[in-house]
Amino acid sequence: MDILDDIKNKVKDLPEQEVRSYLQFILYRIALLEDKENSLVEFAKDLKEILNEILYPKVTDSDLFGKSNYKKIHIQFGYPYLRQPLKELNILEEEFIIAFHENFSIAPITSLDTEKGQTDRFDWLKNNLSNEYEVEFYKESLPKVISQVLSIHDDLPIYIWVSENANEQTALLFYNVFVAGTKE
Incomplete structure (x- = not known):
């Protein structure tokens, strides 16, 4: 199974509220890109963090x-x-x-x-x-x-x-x- 299939399966199982939160955060970060202090590198790091949260959620202990x-x-x-x-x-x-x-x-x-x-x-x-x-x-x-x-x-x-x-x-x-x- 490739990464795209992993993402599809994980996103399919996410609660709608969580999906909305991720989308809102991504849109917020896109809006911040217009500010010269917020770089594409930081944006990419944030997107990678979201990907990792979805694919590898922290186990609740x-x-x-x-x-x-x-x-x-x-x-x-x-x-x-x-x-x-x-x-x-x-x-x-x-x-x-x-x-x-x-x-x-x-x-x-x-x-x-x-x-x-x-x-x-x-x-x-x-x-x-x-x-x-x-x-x-x-x-x-x-x-x-x-x-x-x-x-x-x-x-x-x-x-x-x-x-x-x-x-x-x-x-x-x-x-x-x-x-x-x-x-x-």
Whole structure:
């Protein structure tokens, strides 16, 4: 199997939200090429990084933070906007980003710390959203993200990024009640 087949198979299996994030990042980098300070070499490096992320995704480990050199953890809700600034500051390797892609401003959020609560939410989303891929992405990502948050060691500082919109404020409440409460 050649590289083109590998790429087709990997992209086919990516959640739509992730594909959109990659596309948005690529378009952003293309727009930056007009700025003389941003070179084609840097652009090529960024594209190679995206290719490697897609073809060779990092394995999620239950002790993700115990085997790493991460010095800070950033938690964000909604659109993943932190990756590029941390990369530009050359600290992406030292600071880990956990992104809740979930839209907490819609659907039930009762007992999301339990499997039943998550199932109830996903059933509501499936019945009320027309985008089947988005529902599947939520279904796959929420347990994974909660697991990442619960595996953070107590000695690592956590920075939570939120704005004043309904999604991120509700997500912050979810984090404080269900996730942070289980770590105490």
